[in-house]
Amino acid sequence: MNDNIQYTVFIYTENNIGLLNRISAIFQRRHINIESINSSASEIENVSKWTIVVELSEERIKKIIGQLEKQVEVIKAFYHTEDDIIYQESSIFKMRSALLFEERQIQNIIKESNARIVTVNREFFVIEKSGRKEEIDMLSRELSVFGIMQYTRSGRIAVTKDEMRISTMLREAFLHH
Incomplete structure (x- = not known):
């Protein structure tokens, strides 16, 4: 056991x-x-x-x-x-900018997960999500379908x-x- x-x-x-x-x-x-x-x-x-x-x-x-x-x-x-x-973890995802305009679903995913876009330029945009591990894992799975350029997460606070x-x-x- x-x-x-x-x-x-x-x-x-x-x-x-x-x-x-x-x-x-x-x-x-x-x-x-x-x-x-x-x-x-x-x-x-x-x-x-x-x-x-x-x-x-x-x-x-x-x-x-x-x-x-x-x-x-x-x-x-x-x-x-x-x-x-009471804990939180923080994560950031770097995605290709074209996805913001080509994939309507991306904006819905961001909104529904209470994530936020912290920067946008021609090549990429960056999403920040703080929350419980499970919430971040779920967002990661949903975004991975579209191809994540870079991803990192903090340790627990x-x-x-x-x-x-x-x-x-x-x-x-x-x-x-």
Whole structure:
């Protein structure tokens, strides 16, 4: 039986060089595939927030959190199920401009998926879509029929549904760090 479920891991860290390698090594050593990874500023000055999506058992995620928190620069790490968070991903698609005029359906697809056109020129146009993974996957399937020139998507970005008082917790952890 497979007890693996998808977890979103938040890691709050000092902003140090080489940290990405050490964080990814923790997952790599345990043969855990990282589905998505994002690093950004957090609500606290000089503290970075890493958002990592992985699929594994709760027992294993707890061990990973322990390993992550042993890293000198890691202030605090948390894991959440999809029910605990509000998340978005972002994607952009580059398409041939001629499609906008030749294929009426393209405009309908863009409208129905709540995507938006961010740039248009003679050769190509670019569509941006933010939303849940499934929504982006669906738009990608619909557009691929017409030929996508380039496509990229961001890692997951997320916040918790509950208050979590992260700023207070981190400030305290940072002071004792």
